[in-house]
Amino acid sequence: MAHAEALNSFESGVARPRQSAPPAIEVRDLVKTYRGGVRALDGLSFSVHAGTIFGLVGPNGAGKSTTVKILTTLSRADSGIAKVASLDVMQEPARVRLAIGCVGQKSGIDSASTGRENLTLQGRVYGLRGKELREGVAGLLERFGLAQAGDRVTRTYSGGMQRKLDVAMGLIHRPQVLFLDEPTTGLDPEARADMWREITRLANEEGITILLTTHYLEEADRLAQRLAVVDRGRVVAEGTPEDLKRGLRGDTIHMELAQSEDAERSRGVLSGLAELREIAGEGRQLHARADRGAETVPQALAALESAGIKVASITVSRPSLDDVYLRHAGRAFREADEAGAERKTT
Amino acid sequence: MTAVTHSLYMAVRHMRNLARQPLYIMFTLVQPVIWLVLFGQLFKNIVRLPGFGAPSYVDFLTPGVVVMTVLFGAGWSGMGIIHDLDLGVMDRFLVSPVSRVALIAGRLVQLGVVAVIQSVLIVVLGLIMGARFPGGILGVVVLIVCAVLLSLPVGALSCAIALLARKEETVIGASNFILLPLTFLSSVFMAESLMPAWMQTVVRFNPVQWAADAGRMALSAHPDWGSVLARAVLLAALSVVSAWLATRAFRAYQRSV
Incomplete structure (x- = not known):
């Protein structure tokens, strides 16, 4: 179902959320406690329409990455329901893995291999072979402006190039749903603008559903059609960026x-x-x-x-999303962000 | 089937990355040469001890250095896991359909290939230094097989420790803590017959001893193939158990992220 939907919108060149289709991502009452008693998720719920960009916004330590880890089958929730492409991530992790692409917060690139080797291995793992694989790899290198650098060891890449390769690797098997965990953290403004263009294009032209986490409120405002503001493991506000700001x-x-x-x-x-x-x-x-x-x-x-x-x-x-956060979480975003970062490192 | 092809993909990746580090390759090749020359000189006169049972120390030492070199190489294999964890490469594979077994087996395949190359080099050097192996080519092949069979469980356990501890220091510490005593509690440097009685008992349960013993027997004029096979089977069984444990370690890792 969801796949047909994605193909459809790919051909027609436009992707619009369709209310009738099942959500590409559905999360209900997710709870996750880490050893040591840290409650990372505390009843988190949201859902994402197919073919849209959805932003999970919140300060460091709000539970965004934990959510992505659970949805991408890396980690397990203690309780609650999580479905991706109508598949339960806890019941059918193997099928979920085929449907998703994932760009984690950490790069995930083998720094001792070239860009082409990284992409090729990634494609092989998903069962791509021969001509299809070679062309897929070459196409992605071209598209992300890495064709020239494709045969260089990735250790020599700039931060922006590495991030692009990361996204390319998440796309090699044409996933229905792409997870981008803090895709622009640490990038310079130019590389960030580049990445924003690319993300928008993926959703608009290829109908891929994108779940994006960010702690840059501006980024969510620019990219996401809908977003959820997360604080201390819960969604404190959800809607379009305009809705949320209009509420103020x-x-x-x-x-x-x-x-x-x-x-x-x-x-x-x-x-x-x-x-x-x-x-x-x-x-x-x-x-x-x-x-x-x-x-x-x-x-x-x-x-x-x-x-x-x-x-x-x-x-x-x-009104900005900063104000939205201040209102719903009851504290200033920057303050919460710093507190969260501190908690993480200690 | 998937596990096998995925293991090969991973092995290719590891071999390729290794081939890009010429300095590292040089160290792994020079290290055993140093052991052979150094220990060969240091313990040269040990054969004069009554009951040692070997005509020259270099005859005795060469298979020992083969086993020791392969053993320590395997002990370090967890470092590659740490590297992948730090880079995020491991997490990326874990959310892909890649076989968990392949993530360990790929490293073991690479370990085996390196072990064979190192072993051949040591044997050739031993011959140049005057060692004689009545067991001939077959004996040498069996020695190398035993060394590789030892590297598998050690490599797998090193990977398991890496997944559980996720710290380089722990992998280094654990491998030194375990492998050095295992080396000296074996006949790598010293004939079993000259060990204290309690040690002779302990040695029987030491996988390093199984490999060294089987390899040396295979190199002798009239090998007891039954004993050689028994030790090889023990090593193979240990490999399977260790690889299973290492694969299980992924679950423990995923529970903690």
């Missing part, structure tokens, strides 16, 4: 005070303005929400000035 009424106003001593007093002053709500901040930084940000700025400035408080800068922004 109005704009965010960021202010930087000239002196941090004024922080408390300025909060008092600002809370006197009816237009502003959710006033918060740290040190010289203050932020608040307003229905019409641009119109509220002069009022806020005037109020602060008459109280003798100097403002160094003030900006208004449309």
Whole structure:
């Protein structure tokens, strides 16, 4: 079913989520506790329509990679249901493996082999042989701009080239579902933009379902048709990036005070303005929400000035996924990210 | 069938990667030469001990160095697993349809090929240094087969330790901790008849001894083929058990990720 769907959209050149088709990925109440009692997943649920890009977004340690490991049969959940291409990952791991491509957080490239050798071995493992394999390998090298470097040992590749080869290896057997675990972490901006183009093309032109994890909110915003915000092993918000942002009424106003001593007093002053709500901040930084940000700025400035408080800068922004995270997880994204990274390394 | 073809694919990968490290190849070839020359000189006069039972020490030592070299090479095979784990190569294979057996067997095939090359080189060097093997070519072939049969269980267990511990230090530590005593608790350097009584008992349960003993018997003028075969069968059985354990170690690894 899902395969036919993928082929169809490949031929027609467009892939649209079809509500009637079974979801390409279905996750319900997934729980996973690691030895030592760390509860990585705590009742995680979401589903992904065939042929779409779905983003799992969250800070370090939120449970994104654990989810990918379970869905790709590397790891097992303690309880819950996980289906990929309508196959239960716990019951039929062998069939799931044939249906998926996986680009893990760690590269997965044999650094002592060439790009072509890496791809060829990967294809062989999936049962490709002879001409089909040779052409598949050559085609992918070409497509990812690695044709020239194909016969060089991958140790000599740049980070961006290695990542491209990783994705190519995930595609050699034409999977229905592709998992990309933090595909652009550690890439320079140019390589990241490259990768974004490639990911979009895969979903749009080939109808591959893509599950992408990222802790760059901007990345999910750019790529994913739908996303789930994950925090501490649970989905705290799900929807299209637009839906999620629309849920936050109005704009965010960021202010930087000239002196941090004024922080408390300025909060008092600002809370006197009816237009502003959710006033918060740290040190010289203050932020608040307003229905019409641009119109509220002069009022806020005037109020602060008459109280003798100097403002160094003030900006208004449309709601971002940062704000979505802040609202649903109850803490700032960067803060959670750093806490998670620390937990991981200790 | 899949397991066999996948093992060959993996073996090709390992051989190719090895061939790209000429310096490493040089070390693996020079090392046994050093053992043979060094121990050959150091223990030269040991044959004068009453009851040693060999006409010249180099006759006695050559098969011992073959076994020892292959043994230590096998002990390191887990390092390749660690390398694959660190790079993420292992995880990528584990989410693919590749046979788990092949991930171990591919390494063992490579280990066997390297063992044969090293063994032939040591035997040739032994001959140059004046060793004589009445067992002839057949004896040499049987010696090499026994050495390879020893490398399989040791290599498989090294891989299992690597999968469970996931640290280079543990693999290095464990292989030194286990293999050095096993070498000295065997007739690699010293005739069994001259060992203390308790050691002679212990030695009987040592796989390194099975290989050294069987190889030496095969090189003698009138080999007791029954005893040779018995030891080879023991080694083969141990290989199967170890390979099974190593494959099981993947489950333990996957439970922990």
